[in-house]
Amino acid sequence: MSTQMTTPLPSVHKSGFIAILGHPNVGKSTLLNTILGQKIAAVSPRPQTTRRRQLGILTMEHAQVIFMDTPGIHPPRHKLGEKMNQMAQETLQDADLVFFIVDASHPPTSEDSMLAEAIIKAGQQLNTLLLLNKIDLAAPQQWETRKSEFAALLRDATPLFISAARGDGREQLMQ
Numbered sequence: 001m002s003t004q005m006t007t008p009l010p011s012v013h014k015s016g017f018i019a020i021l022g023h024p025n026v027g028k029s030t031l032l033n034t035i036l037g038q039k040i041a042a043v044s045p046r047p048q049t050t051r052r053r054q055l056g057i058l059t060m061e062h063a064q065v066i067f068m069d070t071p072g073i074h075p076p077r078h079k080l081g082e083k084m085n086q087m088a089q090e091t092l093q094d095a096d097l098v099f100f101i102v103d104a105s106h107p108p109t110s111e112d113s114m115l116a117e118a119i120i121k122a123g124q125q126l127n128t129l130l131l132l133n134k135i136d137l138a139a140p141q142q143w144e145t146r147k148s149e150f151a152a153l154l155r156d157a158t159p160l161f162i163s164a165a166r167g168d169g170r171e172q173l174m175q
Contacts, residue, residue, distance in 0.1 A: 016096035018099055019094070020067060021098060021100055021101070023102075023115065026102055026103045027101055027103070031131070034170060035173075055067065068091050071087060093122065098119060098124050100116070100154060100157060101131040103133060104133060104138050104142075104146045105134045105137035105142075108150055119154060119157075125154055128157040129159075130150055130157040130158065132161045133163065135163050143161060147159050147161075
């Protein structure tokens with residue numbers, strides 16, 4: 001007579017990588033700090049504060065998310081700038097999801113266009129959330145105009161309004 005033991009199946013635990021991309025000073029590191037609920041990324045008003053890819057890990061009951069904060073994409077003026085752009089663009093290859101963060105208080109820039117093209121080239125446009133940040137600095141009547149302007153750069157991305165500094169939109173983003 002054999003005794004068969006049954007063991008409960010482990011609960012489904014998911015994990016994934018999210019690349020946080022945008023041009024300098026759009027709030028990438030601020031967003032990472034807000035999501036994680038602690039300051040792990042340096043934040044300053046100076047461009048290129050983040051010079052290397054930085055990881056932040058969020059562990060939840062049924063999932064673990066690894067966020068990859070990247071240097072801002074910009075027109076490089078020297079070798080360091082080229083390397084920083086390359087690092088940020090290589091992150092697209094490792095990402096399951098992309099947070100394309102833009103400054104909604106201003107119209108799209110050439111850096112935003114460069115990044116949208118890199119996302120398309122990497123085949124990540126369907127896996128991209130267009131995060132219209134700094135809504136606290138934009139008049140509410142500008143929101144839809146900005147959404148249309150930025151969505152034109154990346155038509156298949158899902159747009160969300162957020163304020164990384166205040167935490168507006170965080171709950172919707174995390175869902």
